C-alpha cells in the first residue's frame with residue numbers, strides 16, 4: 001500500500017545507492033542519474049531508493065507514470081494470459097497482426113482518441129511518434145501536389161530519391177516553435193529547439209521555427225500585453241509558412257512547451273494557429289507526448305482549446321506507455337503499403353497496459369480528480385507566492401490540472417533540497433520548477449507538497 005508520507009533516513013544518495021551507482025557506472029552512463037530507485041518498494045505516489053528513503057514523486061519518470069507505482073490493476077494486466085502472449089509472441093504488426101489487434105486498439109488507444117480522430121499509427125516513443133507523423137505529413141503534401149493518391153511517382157521521383165535529392169526526397173519542412181521539444185531522432189531533433197546540448201554535432205534539416213508567446217504573469221494583470229504578444233507570434237508564424245524557402249508541410253506544437261520551461265499560450269492563440277494552418281493548406285500536429293493523458297485536467301490538453309476544426313494529427317507517448325499518432329483524415333494513410341512501416345509497428349503489450357490505465361482512469365475519475373486537485377494545489381502555491389515573494393515567480397498552469405510550474409532563482413538548489421524534505425520534483429528550461437504528479441495525486445499529497453514548498457521557501 002501507499003505510504004502515509006515521505007521518509008528520509010539518509011542523505012540522498014545513501015550508502016547502498018552510492019554502491020549501486022558505482023556498479024552501474026561500469027556498464028551504463030550514470031551522469032544523468034537523478035536517483036537510484038527501488039521499484040519493488042515503490043507504491044502509489046511514492047518512489048523508494050535502496051537506503052530506505054521514500055519520496056513523494058511529483059516528477060513521475062518525466063511525467064510518464066500515470067496511475068502510481070505497483071498499481072494492483074496494472075499488476076493484473078501485466079500478468080494476464082493475453083499479456084504473456086503479447087510479450088513472448090511479439091508480432092510484426094504490419095505483416096502478422098494478432099487476431100485481436102483491432103479489438104485491443106478499439107478498447108484502448110482508440111477509446112480515448114481525440115475529437116475528430118478515429119485512426120492511429122502506433123510506435124515506440126515520443127520521438128518516434130513525431131518522426132512518423134512528420135513522414136505522414138510529407139507524403140500527404142507530395143501526394144496532393146502530384147494530383148492525388150492515384151497519381152504514381154515519376155521516374156525522376158524514383159531516381160532522385162535514391163540519391164537523397166529532390167524531387168523524390170523533397171526540400172520540404174516542418175515548422176516548430178522556439179524552445180519547443182519534440183524528441184531526439186533526426187526529424188524530431190530538427191524541430192526540437194530547447195537546449196544546445198540536445199543538438200550539437202548532429203546534422204539538422206533546414207526547417208523553420210516561429211516564436212512561441214512569452215507571456216507575462218499573473219495573466220489577469222497582463223491581458224492586453226499578452227494578447228499583443230500572441231498576435232505577434234501568429235503573424236510571424238504565418239509569414240514563415242507563406243515564405244520559408246523550404247515549403248512547410250506541417251506545423252508541430254506542444255499545448256504547453258514542457259522541456260522548454262512550461263511555456264503556456266491561450267486557447268485563442270491555438271485557435272488562431274489552427275486557422276492559419278487551414279488557410280495555408282498545411283497540417284497541424286499537436287504534440288501531446290508530455291501534456292496528454294489527463295495531466296492538465298482534460299484527457300488531452302488541446303481539449304482546453306475547444307477547436308471547431310480538430311488538429312490533423314496528435315502524437316502521444318509517456319503516460320500512455322505506448323506511442324504513436326492519432327489522425328482522422330484517411331488521406332493521411334499513405335497511398336501505398338510499406339511507406340510508413342517498420343518491424344513491430346507498435347507494441348501490443350504496451351497497448352494492453354495502456355488499456356488497463358484507461359480503465360483505472362475511468363474507474364477512479366482521475367482526469368476530473370486532477371483538475372480539482374490541480375486547482376487546490378495552484379491556490380496553495382499562489383498563497384505561498386504572496387507570503388514568499390520571489391520564490392514562486394511566474395506561477396503558471398492555472399486551470400491546467402496539476403501541470404503547474406514556477407520560476408525560482410535558485411532552482412537547482414531548490415530541487416536538491418526538496419529531496420531532503422522527501423519530495424522528488426523536476427525542473428525545466430532555465431529556471432522553472434515543474435510539477436508532474438501522477439493522476440492519483442490527491443489533496444493530502446498536495447498538502448504534503450505545499451508544506452515542503454513552504455519549508456524550501458523559508459530556507460532558500
Ligand SMILES: Cc1ncc(COP(=O)(O)O)c(CNc2csc(C(=O)O)c2)c1O
Pocket residue numbers: 062125126127128130181182183184254258259287288289290291317318
Ligand atoms: C513534448 C515532447 N515530445 C516528444 C518527446 C520525445 O519523447 P521520447 O522520445 O523521449 O519518448 C518528449 C520527451 N520528453 C523528454 C523529457 S526530457 C527528454 C530528453 O530527451 O532529455 C525528453 C516530449 O516532452
